Amino acid sequence: MTLLPTTTVGSFPKPPYLLEARRKVARKQMEPGELQELERRATEEWIRRQEEIGLDILVDGEMYRGDMVAFFADQMEGFEIAGLVRSYGNRYYPKPAVVGPVGRKKPVTVEWFTFAQRLTSRPVKGMLTGPYTIAEWSFNEYYPTRRELVLELARAVHEEAVDLERAGARYIQIDEPAIHTRPDEDFELAREAMEIVTRGLSAYTITHVCYGDVPRIYPAMLSLPVNQIDLALKNDDFALLEVFRTPRFTKDIGAGVIDAHSHRVETPEEVADGIRRTLAVIPAAQVYVSPDCGLKTRTLEETVGKLTAMVEGTRIVRRELGS
């Protein structure tokens, strides 16, 4: 892999034809099979776009997912969707409720991973939502303690990760944006759950953590059994880097250098500056370049603009490093 590999966090905006089709299926005016055809088309478009932009490690863009938690809950045992709740601003998500023992009925993400990987010679990441986040972003009506629910989910997510690896995934990302919700009370539980998820895997593993009080779980988060921690640095103007000076950041970092929740498209020079600031704290060999978060709330133009700037900005720094 090249120095400063570029990648993204997972989701991309859905094209208008897909949004329209999803609405139609919800109103039962379209067959799910027809929707799936359009999801494949949109996935292929995003694979091509990522190649054209020049990203190194690709994602399938999650054209077939409504929400990162509900997508898994929908296909697993023990959940029902309770209804829409607000997550930020005017953003809502269908929040699941755990109403019985949770478990996996069948592989959840393998088919889409395989489809996307066949479209490209570049590596595509297997994308999972972590057990702590699935538990935390669901209502729990069934398990007496959060611990029981989280560990049960960890076993299910582990099975999924093993299946992804068997299907050829060389990179597996386990998103845990909720991991620092209760830093004192629960971080050890979240770590234990991640250990179950990644046990015995040979793929390169990544966990994505965003927003919230990251300094509260530092340096404890360096004990997470993954190769890389992907973080939102741009959102707080790289203030997090100060925290990573001591003790030293010992994992690889997915450095978020693009604001995923602003309409403004960054310039390549701005991206280069963000990477330089990161390199002042963490050695280049440990740094991957990515946006702060999934980009599904941006428009298509904003997304392409932001990613193009990200790749160009990365190239500027690579040249400076003489690679």
Next chain:
Amino acid sequence: MITTVVGNYPKIPDPPAPGRWRTGVEKVQRGEWTRAELRRVEDEVTAEILAEQAEAGIDLVTDGQIRWEDGQTYFARALEGFAIGGLQRYFDTNVYYRQPVVRGEVAWRGPITVEDYRFAVAHSPRPVKPVVTGPFTLAVLSRNEYYRTFDDLVVALAAALNQELRALAAAGAALIQVDEPGLLLRRDQFPVFRRAMDVLWNGVAARRALYTYFGHVDGLYPALLDLPIDILGLDFVAGVRNWEVLRRARFTKELGLGILDARNTRMESPEEVAAAVRLAAELVPADSLYVSPSAGLEFLPRRVARRKLEVLVAGVRRAKEGVA
């Protein structure tokens, strides 16, 4: 014994009913709507929610805080001295807010919630209480880049919000609620909290309610009884330990009994509510009880929120029959 709510309420209905507020915000962001057009939708939704609370049988309602993007930025945007920063998690919830950043001297520029309060009173079948986020919580959830110490910021915010409370009282609010869940994150800083409460409530001619939620008040009780307030609202779900804590000293205020889980869809039974009310009546005279969910209901889908209110009312009715 009065049934009430703690504050916010789901802004959008359950699908397939259209979420007008949600689309309205999107239209404003895209520049297709003016703020005034969104304001009209907020008015409609507020009126609808005032009616919904009354239909469920709640005695003392709020406006549901439909216009608040969250409890922090609604005030920070209107006060002098704040900028709005990056995304932060709101306590241990799945909700994010943009963190207010204190960049200069904090000051009250003019009424923030008074128009909202007037609108709610004019459109509510039931009495309305206005809610204001407290100075301590605002300080805890913001980033201080200006004041030398956290204490200085808290006291400055208390002085600014004191004017808001006075304006609400002048507008006719007979009872004003101040929310201070942030106190439970910084229990060791009770001395400045205490000072802030004196500044905040100074000269406010209304009944004074102070609400905490998301935890227990162990370590703060009975000191909380010394505050210049009439009603103390507590969360008995996330703060189940409050049952035990309250037995350590005679409770001398009126009690906000937050008893239905505002953060879980699991539905309580009226009997559970009645049992909790009976238990509380051993600590506080029954006519000093304000029975409510444990926090604002916006963490729940709309249908579940409404059902919780119905269960609350049914439970209190059952308890009253028992008491009488």
